[in-house]
Amino acid sequence: MPDRDARARLLARRQRAAGQAIAAEAVFHQARVLLLIVAFSGRTRGLRSLARLSRLDFLLRFPPILEFMNIDGHPTWPPSAATVPAERHATDIAFAGSRYGPWTDRYTLIIGALLGKQLIREVPGRTLEVIATSAGRAAATELAAATEWTRTKDRAEFLHQQLDITAARLDQLLRPAIRRMEKDLLKDNA
Amino acid sequence: MSKRMRVLSIEVFTAATSRTFTFDRPLTALIGPVGSGKSSLLMLLKHATGGRAALTPAVRANVIRVILDLQIENTRLALARSVPDPSGNVEILDPYTHDTEEVLPVKSRDGAETISDRLLELLEIPRERIPTRRRGATADTVAITFQNLMAYLYVEAVDIDRAIAGHTETYKDRARRALFEFMFGLNDAELVALERREGQLTTDITNYKAEVAAVRTFLEQMQTPEQEPIDQERRNTLTRLAAIRTELDNLTAGSAATGTSADALYTEIDRAAANERDLHLDAARRADAVAARKSVLAQLELDHLRAQQSHVAARILGALEFTVCPRCLQGLNDRPVPEDHCHVCLQPDPPSLAAAPTDDETRNRLQTQIDETRALLAADQAAADRAADLARTARLHLHAVRQRIDAITRDRAAPLLTQTAALSGQHATLLARLGRLDEMTNARERFKDLETRLRTAEDDRKAVRADIRQRKHSMTEARARVAKFNEAFQREISMIGVPGVQEAYIHTDDYLPRVNGSVFEEMQASGGGVATAVHVAYCLALITVALDDNAITVPSFLMIDSPQNAIGQSPSDVELSQRIYERLITIADAAATAPTRALQLLIADNSLPEPPEHANWGSIYAITFGYGNEAMIPGVWHPGPSAVTRRVENSATDED
Numbered sequence: 001m002p003d004r005d006a007r008a009r010l011l012a013r014r015q016r017a018a019g020q021a022i023a024a025e026a027v028f029h030q031a032r033v034l035l036l037i038v039a040f041s042g043r044t045r046g047l048r049s050l051a052r053l054s055r056l057d058f059l060l061r062f063p064p065i066l067e068f069m070n071i072d073g074h075p076t077w078p079p080s081a082a083t084v085p086a087e088r089h090a091t092d093i094a095f096a097g098s099r100y101g102p103w104t105d106r107y108t109l110i111i112g113a114l115l116g117k118q119l120i121r122e123v124p125g126r127t128l129e130v131i132a133t134s135a136g137r138a139a140a141t142e143l144a145a146a147t148e149w150t151r152t153k154d155r156a157e158f159l160h161q162q163l164d165i166t167a168a169r170l171d172q173l174l175r176p177a178i179r180r181m182e183k184d185l186l187k188d189n190a
Numbered sequence: 191m192s193k194r195m196r197v198l199s200i201e202v203f204t205a206a207t208s209r210t211f212t213f214d215r216p217l218t219a220l221i222g223p224v225g226s227g228k229s230s231l232l233m234l235l236k237h238a239t240g241g242r243a244a245l246t247p248a249v250r251a252n253v254i255r256v257i258l259d260l261q262i263e264n265t266r267l268a269l270a271r272s273v274p275d276p277s278g279n280v281e282i283l284d285p286y287t288h289d290t291e292e293v294l295p296v297k298s299r300d301g302a303e304t305i306s307d308r309l310l311e312l313l314e315i316p317r318e319r320i321p322t323r324r325r326g327a328t329a330d331t332v333a334i335t336f337q338n339l340m341a342y343l344y345v346e347a348v349d350i351d352r353a354i355a356g357h358t359e360t361y362k363d364r365a366r367r368a369l370f371e372f373m374f375g376l377n378d379a380e381l382v383a384l385e386r387r388e389g390q391l392t393t394d395i396t397n398y399k400a401e402v403a404a405v406r407t408f409l410e411q412m413q414t415p416e417q418e419p420i421d422q423e424r425r426n427t428l429t430r431l432a433a434i435r436t437e438l439d440n441l442t443a444g445s446a447a448t449g450t451s452a453d454a455l456y457t458e459i460d461r462a463a464a465n466e467r468d469l470h471l472d473a474a475r476r477a478d479a480v481a482a483r484k485s486v487l488a489q490l491e492l493d494h495l496r497a498q499q500s501h502v503a504a505r506i507l508g509a510l511e512f513t514v515c516p517r518c519l520q521g522l523n524d525r526p527v528p529e530d531h532c533h534v535c536l537q538p539d540p541p542s543l544a545a546a547p548t549d550d551e552t553r554n555r556l557q558t559q560i561d562e563t564r565a566l567l568a569a570d571q572a573a574a575d576r577a578a579d580l581a582r583t584a585r586l587h588l589h590a591v592r593q594r595i596d597a598i599t600r601d602r603a604a605p606l607l608t609q610t611a612a613l614s615g616q617h618a619t620l621l622a623r624l625g626r627l628d629e630m631t632n633a634r635e636r637f638k639d640l641e642t643r644l645r646t647a648e649d650d651r652k653a654v655r656a657d658i659r660q661r662k663h664s665m666t667e668a669r670a671r672v673a674k675f676n677e678a679f680q681r682e683i684s685m686i687g688v689p690g691v692q693e694a695y696i697h698t699d700d701y702l703p704r705v706n707g708s709v710f711e712e713m714q715a716s717g718g719g720v721a722t723a724v725h726v727a728y729c730l731a732l733i734t735v736a737l738d739d740n741a742i743t744v745p746s747f748l749m750i751d752s753p754q755n756a757i758g759q760s761p762s763d764v765e766l767s768q769r770i771y772e773r774l775i776t777i778a779d780a781a782a783t784a785p786t787r788a789l790q791l792l793i794a795d796n797s798l799p800e801p802p803e804h805a806n807w808g809s810i811y812a813i814t815f816g817y818g819n820e821a822m823i824p825g826v827w828h829p830g831p832s833a834v835t836r837r838v839e840n841s842a843t844d845e846d
Contacts (some may be wrong), residue, residue, distance in 0.1 A: 019540060023508065024500040024552075031503035086495070089488035112516035116534070117507065122519075139506055146502040148495065 026113065031143055032060055032152055033110050037120055038132040038140040039156035040164075046123060046131035050107055052167040055174060056159050057107075060152060062096045064088050064185065068177040075162045081154035093185050097178045192736035193313050195343075195745040196790045198259040198266070200235055202824060204252050209824035213792065215811035217778035220794040222815025224831060227822025228794040229347060229751050236344060238269045240280050240296040240305040241337045244346075250274055252826050259285060262312040269305070280305040298333075306336035313745060315339065316379045319386065320368045331386060334372075338365035342744070345729060347751040347794075351714055351721035354728060357702060358711065370701045373736075373743045374675070375668040384658050391651040398644040405637045414630045424627045431620045438613050441606060455595045462591050466584035473581040476574035483567040490563055494556040501553070671735070671742055672698055678735040679703060682727035686769050688720055689762065703728050718756030719763060726753055726770055730777060733789065737781065746781070749792040754799065767799040775809055782809075 036057055040047045047053045059065055063083045067076060077083060111130060114120045119136035123129040132140065144153035163170070199212040211231065220228035230249045237243035238258035245253075253273040260267050268283035270290070282292040282305075294305040310317050319331035341355040341362065349356075355369075356362030371377030414420075512533050513523055522533055530539050676696040683694045683705075694705045703724055705713055713721040729748055736744035753770055757763045774791055781789030801807050815821055821828035 015540065021552075024497070024504060027503040027507045028496060028500040030507055031499065034507070086488040086491035089485050090492045091485050091489045092492065109516075113512075115519055116512040116514045116516035117510040118513050119507075119510070139510070142506050143502065146506075148499045148502045152499075 026110075029106075029110050030113050031149065033057060033107070034114055034119055034132070034136060035140050035143060035149065035153050036060060036156045036159070037114070037130060038137055039153070039160045041120075041131040041136075044123065044131075046129055048129055049167055050111075050128050052170065054107055055167055055170040056163065058100055058174065059159060059163070060155055061099070062087075062093070062181075063155060064093070065096070065174065065177050065181055068180040068184070069173045070176065071163070071173060077155065078158055081151055081158055088185060094182065097182055100174065100178055192733070193743050193745040194261070194263050194788050195313065195747040196261045196788055197235060197747070197792070198261055200231065200238070200259070201257040202231070202234060202253055202822065203255040203257075204823060204825050205254055207825040209822075211813060213790065213811075215778075215809075216782045216789050217774055217791045217793070217810050219798060219810050219812045220792065220815065221797055221812050222820075222822075223796060223817070226815035226817060226820070226828065228815055231822050232344065232346075232749050232751055232792065232794055234273070235749070236340060237273065237275075238271050238280070239309065239336060239340065240269075240271070240294075241340055244348075245273065248823065248826075252823050257283065257288060262309070263314075265312055267312075282308070304335075309336040310334070310339070313339070314743065315369070315372055316382075320364060320382060331389070332361060332364065334365050334368055338362065338369055339745070341366065342369065342729075342732070343747050344749045345725060345751060347755060350725055350751065350753065351718040351756045352711075354702060354710055354725060357700070367700065374671045374701075375741050376665055376672065381658065381661050384654055384661065388651060388654045388658065391647050391654060394647045395644060395651060398640055398647060402637065402640045402644055405633060405640060409633055409637060414633060417631070417634050420627055420630050420634070424624065424631075427620050427624050427627065431617065431624070434613050434617050434620065438610065438617070441610055441613070455591065455598065459588070459591045459595060462584065462588040466581065466588045469577065469581040469584045473574065473577035476570065476577045480567065480570045480574045483563065483570050487560065487563045487567055490556060490560045494553060494560060497553045497556055667741070669698070671739060672696065672701065674739060675701075675731060675735045675742075678738075679728060679731035682731045682734070682773065683724070685773055686723050686727050687766070688723040688727065689766065690720065691724075694724070719758055719766060722753055722756045723766060723770065726750060726773075730773060734777060737789065746789045748790070749794075751794045752796070753793065754795055764799055765802075768802050768805075771799060771807065771810075772802070772805055775805075775807070779809055 033053070036053065037046060040056075047056070063077065063081075064087055067074075111120070111128075114136070115122070115130070117135075118133055119139055120130040121133050123131055140153070143149045197213050199210050201208055201210040220231060222228045225246075227249075230246055233243040233245055234249070234253065234256045235258060237245070238256050250273065255270060255272055257268055257270045260269065266285040268285045268288060270281040270283050270288075271279075275296075278296045279293045280296060281290045282294060283289060284291055294303060294308060296305060298304050298307075307317050313336075315334070317333065319333050338356070352358070355366040357366055368377060368382075408414075514521055515534060527533050527536060531537060532539060679696050680694055683691055688694075688705075690706075692706055694703060696702070697704050703710055705720075705724055708715075710721065710724065713724055729750070732744050733746060733748055736742040737746065754767045757767050774793065778789060778791055798807050798810065798812065817828040817830045819827065
């Protein structure tokens with residue numbers, strides 16, 4: 001039954017590719033969220049809530065949004081964290097609006113994984129607030145050492161310095177900014 | 191012949207009763223003391239004919255209506271009028287049944303027939319309008335009324351030694367004179383028409399002269415040339431206008447002809463424009479494709495970066511095993527886990543996880559895609575650049591063609607436009623000049639027309655005046671009648687024996703008496719008796735001359751109120767009164783013998799004078815009034831002389 005063997009081999013290869021894709025997707029998000037949590041982690045307090053986490057993470061996923069946010073002083077990414085042309089022109093920008101929202105379930109998975117690997121821990125007495133462990137800091141340092149993640153680490157630290165504001169305020173700033181960005185960059189791309 | 195006019199009876203109504211006074215004798219005397227109503231009866235008679243009557247308060251308070259039975263020539267008619275009469279109407283009644291047949295106004299409204307018109311018609315006196323001014327006749331006229339005639343027929347007590355037929359009042363005097371001329375045939379409708387025509391022509395001539403002067407001033411101020419040069423210039427202007435029109439038409443035709451050579455250029459410009467549009471669209475489409483390709487490339491590059499990031503994350507984070515359950519966060523370290531089994535769920539690892547990571551595969555695939563896309567983008571970019579170049583070239587070409595056609599049009603059209611504008615300007619100037627010339631011609635024609643009219647009017651007036659003179663001159667017969675009247679007047683004066691009169695005659699200009707060279711108004715100085723006697727003589731002369739001459743149309747009717755009033759009571763005065771009454775009786779008796787010429791005399795007096803020895807007053811039919819039940823107003827007790835008031839009031843709506 002050479003056909004059956006070939007089919008089994010094809011299936012196995014597809015399963016392997018899918019598993020790899022899922023695994024790669026999972027660790028990609030875990031790495032980014034870990035860098036964000038590390039940037040915001042003090043000794044006793046971290047990102048405070050999942051809502052605040054998800055909104056700050058939106059800035060990491062779509063960095064051009066920063067220039068459309070109506071923040072006092074109009075801060076821009078520092079040179080080491082500046083957006084690259086691909087980020088501005090990618091077709092993904094068109095879907096930024098549909099990817100903004102209370103995606104807390106997805107973050108639960110990511111946070112769960114980071115917790116499972118003991119890279120972060122819960123703040124005692126507070127639900128759903130986490131801070132980085134020493135293992136998490138070590139992993140973040142190792143990630144940031146790779147050029148692929150340096151920019152993300154700088155951006156997370158910039159957010160901690162410049163945008164340490166409430167979740168509600170972030171929401172107020174982000175929603176109109178998304179509309180402006182889609183309008184402006186899609187026009188550019190057209 | 192004299193016009194026969196008789197009052198048959200007069201019926202006076204109060205609220206309670208009525209009384210009829212009949213007058214069937216030639217001479218009737220109304221005798222009664224002061225205030226008993228004899229004068230009021232004559233006034234009511236006048237009132238009934240539509241006249242303005244002086245009615246005493248007693249009459250106004252008690253009498254409500256009066257009916258007058260009249261005979262004028264062969265017509266009988268009855269007139270009824272309210273007392274007083276606020277409506278200003280006189281009713282014409284059936285003379286036998288006294289049923290109302292017509293209602294005529296006293297005053298003319300909108301030219302409707304008045305009671306005066308009706309009475310004058312019966313007396314065959316033309317209802318003429320006479321010029322208001324004797325000299326310098328104009329178009330203004332006034333109508334003669336029956337009341338003007340009444341002034342001749344009714345000698346009121348107040349007027350008897352004062353005025354003859356109202357001659358002291360200007361308007362009445364014109365009517366008096368006109369009536370006299372009618373009655374004596376000195377005047378007739380044709381003459382009046384001629385005089386009216388003369389007045390109209392005089393007015394016209396004055397107006398024409400003013401207009402001619404105005405137009406002449408205009409012509410002089412405008413320095414209007416004579417008609418001949420105007421016509422000459424008009425012809426020249428028309429010729430030049432025609433020439434300019436032809437030239438303008440030629441220019442229009444010429445510019446249309448040059449259009450054919452520009453057609454090729456216009457075709458080319460159309461084609462160039464279409465080409466430019468197509469190329470521009472193509473370039474834009476290609477630019478859009480390049481942008482889309484760039485977007486895809488950016489996404490691929492981003493995916494590639496992410497794959498690299500995942501690769502790094504997998505190396506660092508994937509190596510870490512779960513030591514805590516990601517669901518319940520309980521530790522997993524204190525339990526045995528077989529080789530190749532999941533640390534969390536303790537199931538055998540799937541082959542995918544067991545196999546070696548193949549991230550490179552993904553990254554390689556992405557890199558290939560990126561390379562391909564870059565190549566496509568480069569090709570697209572080149573094509574887009576080429577298209578943009580072509581579009582730019584096409585635009586330049588289009589611009590050049592446009593400039594060329596602009597230049598051609600400018601070179602050809604500009605001088606054409608200048609020329610057209612110049613010619614149009616000349617055209618307008620000539621048209622304006624033509625308008626001026628027409629104006630001048632009109633002014634000249636108007637002037638000529640006015641001059642013609644003025645000349646015609648002047649000629650007409652000359653002819654009319656000649657006609658009037660001729661007509662008046664030919665009235666020798668009429669003047670003979672006036673002479674007969676003069677003789678009759680002198681006879682009456684001598685018969686009555688007016689004291690102190692050396693010379694008396696009728697003046698042929700105003701038909702008024704002159705006594706000892708004095709006019710009537712001045713006679714009062716000799717005593718009211720003289721004036722009264724002259725007045726009575728005048729009236730009697732009128733009647734007698736009319737009775738003798740068929741051509742004189744004075745009505746055979748006379749009312750005299752209180753002839754003795756102004757005469758006095760001295761023996762000589764009484765004799766004068768006697769002579770007056772004798773004259774009245776003689777005339778009345780003479781008339782009575784000629785039944786076809788009915789004469790009627792109505793005299794009101796306090797009492798009849800004592801008859802002289804050789805005569806008696808037997809032929810006087812006397813109606814006597816007294817106080818108490820004998821007063822004129824029926825059914826009203828007269829309280830006597832102490833209640834008599836001399837004051838009279840005028841009825842507000844009565845005419846004059």
